[in-house]
Amino acid sequence: MKLGYFPGCSQTGTAKEYDISLRKVVEKLGASFDEIQDWTCCGATSAHVTNHLLANSLSMRNIALAEQQGLDDIVAPCAACYNRLVTSQHEIQTHPELKQEVELVLDKKLGKEIKVMNLIELFMKIGSEKITANRIKELKNLKVACYYGCLLVRPAAITHFDDAEQPSSMESLVELTGAKPVDWNYKVECCGAAHTLARRDIVLDLSKKILDDAKEHGANVMVVACPMCHSNLDMRQRAMKREYPEHKDFPVLYLTELLGLALGMDEKELGINKHTVEFKYNELPADKAAV
Amino acid sequence: MSSHNHNHVHTVADDIKEKTFQDVSLCYQCGKCSAGCPVRYYMDIAPNKIVRLIQLGFYEEALKSETPWLCAGCMTCSTRCPQEFDLAKFMDAVRELALEKGVKVNKNHIVKFHESFLNQIKRFGRSWEIGLIAEYKLKTLDLMQDVDSAPDMLIKGKLEMIPHKVKDKKSVKNIFSRTAKK
Ligand code: SF4
Ligand code: SF4
Numbered sequence: 143m144k145l146g147y148f149p150g151c152s153q154t155g156t157a158k159e160y161d162i163s164l165r166k167v168v169e170k171l172g173a174s175f176d177e178i179q180d181w182t183c184c185g186a187t188s189a190h191v192t193n194h195l196l197a198n199s200l201s202m203r204n205i206a207l208a209e210q211q212g213l214d215d216i217v218a219p220c221a222a223c224y225n226r227l228v229t230s231q232h233e234i235q236t237h238p239e240l241k242q243e244v245e246l247v248l249d250k251k252l253g254k255e256i257k258v259m260n261l262i263e264l265f266m267k268i269g270s271e272k273i274t275a276n277r278i279k280e281l282k283n284l285k286v287a288c289y290y291g292c293l294l295v296r297p298a299a300i301t302h303f304d305d306a307e308q309p310s311s312m313e314s315l316v317e318l319t320g321a322k323p324v325d326w327n328y329k330v331e332c333c334g335a336a337h338t339l340a341r342r343d344i345v346l347d348l349s350k351k352i353l354d355d356a357k358e359h360g361a362n363v364m365v366v367a368c369p370m371c372h373s374n375l376d377m378r379q380r381a382m383k384r385e386y387p388e389h390k391d392f393p394v395l396y397l398t399e400l401l402g403l404a405l406g407m408d409e410k411e412l413g414i415n416k417h418t419v420e421f422k423y424n425e426l427p428a429d430k431a432a433v
Numbered sequence: 434m435s436s437h438n439h440n441h442v443h444t445v446a447d448d449i450k451e452k453t454f455q456d457v458s459l460c461y462q463c464g465k466c467s468a469g470c471p472v473r474y475y476m477d478i479a480p481n482k483i484v485r486l487i488q489l490g491f492y493e494e495a496l497k498s499e500t501p502w503l504c505a506g507c508m509t510c511s512t513r514c515p516q517e518f519d520l521a522k523f524m525d526a527v528r529e530l531a532l533e534k535g536v537k538v539n540k541n542h543i544v545k546f547h548e549s550f551l552n553q554i555k556r557f558g559r560s561w562e563i564g565l566i567a568e569y570k571l572k573t574l575d576l577m578q579d580v581d582s583a584p585d586m587l588i589k590g591k592l593e594m595i596p597h598k599v600k601d602k603k604s605v606k607n608i609f610s611r612t613a614k615k
Contacts, residue, residue: 190525247608
């Protein structure tokens with residue numbers, strides 16, 4: 143079983159720390175993967191909202207490359223890439239005429255079905271025993287709001303992953319670190335990532351509601367598994383403060399960073415210092431655990 | 434594909450069916466989609482009403498609405514629809530058709546964002562933030578937005594000065610030319 147890695151564009155730029163922490167954590171857990179050689183952008187979201195054939199061709203080029211490279215499964219840690227890849231696979235499998243069109247565009251026959259995993263599925267596959275066995279630090283002071291957003295769980299008929307309205311798989315992973323997941327209402331609400339540049343007002347409004355709900359339910363940190371969600375929820379907090387002066391900083395970590403901390407790595411190693419809102423586990427005010 | 438009935442004119446509803454493999458008549462207008470839509474209150478027409486306009490043949494009204502462009506593609510609607518009508522996918526097709534038919538949309542910043550984003554992929558095979566932001570700003574002259582996050586990204590080494598380029602340029606070129614709209 144050869145595991146492949148589809149980093150996606152964010153991983154090489156605005157979400158570098160996600161790439162760094164993912165690679166470190168996977169290595170620490172004794173697993174490994176090969177990057178898909180010469181991958182292209184999956185086109186999310188601009189391609190599928192304007193040209194369905196372009197979108198499906200961009201995604202399927204990457205699946206075809208993975209096949210060529212002899213990979214069996216691939217992990218796409220960006221929820222948007224993950225969603226595009228599984229959606230395109232589903233589309234061409236259910237519509238032979240579309241498959242033919244895409245094959246003509248790519249000059250390639252599309253054959254083998256490759257399982258595309260999201261980040262949570264990757265860690266479920268690696269196994270909870272491995273995480274528990276390698277845990278060095280118990281993250282007792284953290285009360286975590288697990289944020290899934292849209293693209294990990296929807297549409298359920300295509301992702302076949304967790305419950306679309308009340309997912310709980312991320313909470314199970316977070317519990318392995320010793321942190322405590324909180325119950326809250328906005329875990330599958332949309333942060334508006336598609337409009338990040340063009341309609342910042344919408345993004346700030348939706349993202350703030352998500353952060354507020356997490357705080358109201360007693361969380362002192364949010365955990366995400368998507369670079370687009372992260373940039374809206376973390377990076378946008380500066381603009382959020384200007385728009386809504388009452389807003390107080392709220393740290394947002396990638397799931398890989400949280401796991402990394404539990405596996406004994408420090409913030410700098412994991413790239414957490416690249417975030418807009420600072421986070422240092424040891425400097426967490428004692429009362430913050432009960433905000 | 435389109436009907437072979439010779440009285441039948443190829444309609445926008447047919448175009449949508451070809452792009453999405455689903456029939457708009459599936460929707461029975463319960464409104465559940467609009468009730469859960471996170472951007473409903475920014476829209477001029479509710480999402481279910483866009484479906485209704487298409488069902489009734491008011492194509493122009495549907496295609497020039499801002500609603501499809503404001504749709505964030507979150508798929509809450511598609512997940513909850515009792516008729517299993519994939520409204521998010523329907524919205525994709527409506528946008529695609531509005532572009533194909535050259536319909537003037539009011540809020541064209543969103544269209545310009547998509548164009549700028551796709552141009553980076555066309556040039557490099559991958560997205561490039563600096564190129565994207567520069568092109569988008571030039572197209573919209575919206576120079577002041579993001580003044581607060583860009584410096585942050587620079588200091589933290591998150592903005593690449595040079596784009597990552599895909600080596601197999603030919604395959605990227607083919608994908609764009611072969612899927613281009615005539
Ligand atoms: S939820 Fe489905 S059936 Fe109900 S109005 Fe929306 S699209 Fe139509
Ligand atoms: S996919 Fe679009 S229309 Fe459907 S709920 Fe989300 S934003 Fe609204």
